[in-house]
Every structure is written in structure tokens, then in C-alpha cells.
Amino acid sequence: MIRKILLTSIAASLCCAPALAQGIVRHTNPPPAIILGGVTIPPGAEILMLSGQLASPIDPAKTEGIEAYGDTKTQTISTFKKIEAALAKQGYAMSDVVKLTVFVVGDPKLGGKMDFAGFNAGYREFFGTAANPNLVARSTVQVAALAGPQFLIEIEATAAKVK
DSSP: OHHHHHHHHHHHHHHTOOGGGOOOEEEOOOTTOOSOSEEEOOTTOEEEEEEEEEOOOSSTTOOSSGGGTOSHHHHHHHHHHHHHHHHHHTTOOGGGEEEEEEEEEOBGGGTTBOOHHHHHHHHTTTSSSSSOOOOOEEEEEEESOOSSTTOOEEEEEEEEEOO
């Protein structure tokens, strides 16, 4: 009798295990898409939302003008490096990023249009790579301006992981 109760208890606990055992589900888009259609984060997952990050100057002694920070691709890479460092401080990695919101200013050299190709080139160095095969859900929008006239890009990141 005790054995039957014990087996019933074990079976009940296995079939009714909490959703914590589930992982993050990345809903892919068909190729050649380089972003996800969406992400499902299970209950109990830990979520980290980073504030928008801006590029660092190429030469810390020079901080005036777009040239001091580089074109959109250069600023994208710089910004992702800052995001990578901010994630690491919290025990996360770029592979834990599930969502990006990207704000891009029109590049004067492109007649005021955003350099979407330049952003994507920088993005591809961090996502969908051998080191980090994960893609993210993403929104990319052109804005009139950012915190300073030298910035062409600002990126917010959301990371999640199941503990």
C-alpha cells in the first residue's frame, strides 16, 4: 500500500511538473530572415532588460561629431560590445538576448535615410554566428534624433534564461 502511494505521488509530481523545466522557444522565420518571428519565455524564467545603449567614441580623446563615433556599422559594433559587457556583469551572454529594439538616425551621407544595411552588417557579427547561433526578435525604426547629434544608433536589449 505504501509503495502504491509512493508511486502515485511520484507519477503525479512528474506529470504535473511546473513549466520551469521548459526552455525559451525561439520562433524562426523562413530563410533568408536574420531575425525571429517571436520568442516564448516560460513562466519562472529570469528576464533582464537593458536600457538603451549608445556607441563609444573610436578615440576617447575625440568626442565631437559623427566621425568620432563612426558610421552606422561601426556604431552598431561598439554598441553591441557595450551590451555584451553589461550582460556579462549580470551573468548573461549575447546568446541570452531574445529581443532588441533598435533606433537608427538617418545618416547625412545617405541623404538622411537610415543605414539599415550597415546596421545589419554589425548585427551579423553578434547574432547567427558560429559563436552565437541564436537570432532575436527585433524592431528597427528610424528616428529623428538620439541623445546627441553624434549618435546614429541606440539599442535596447532584453535577455532571458531559465534557471
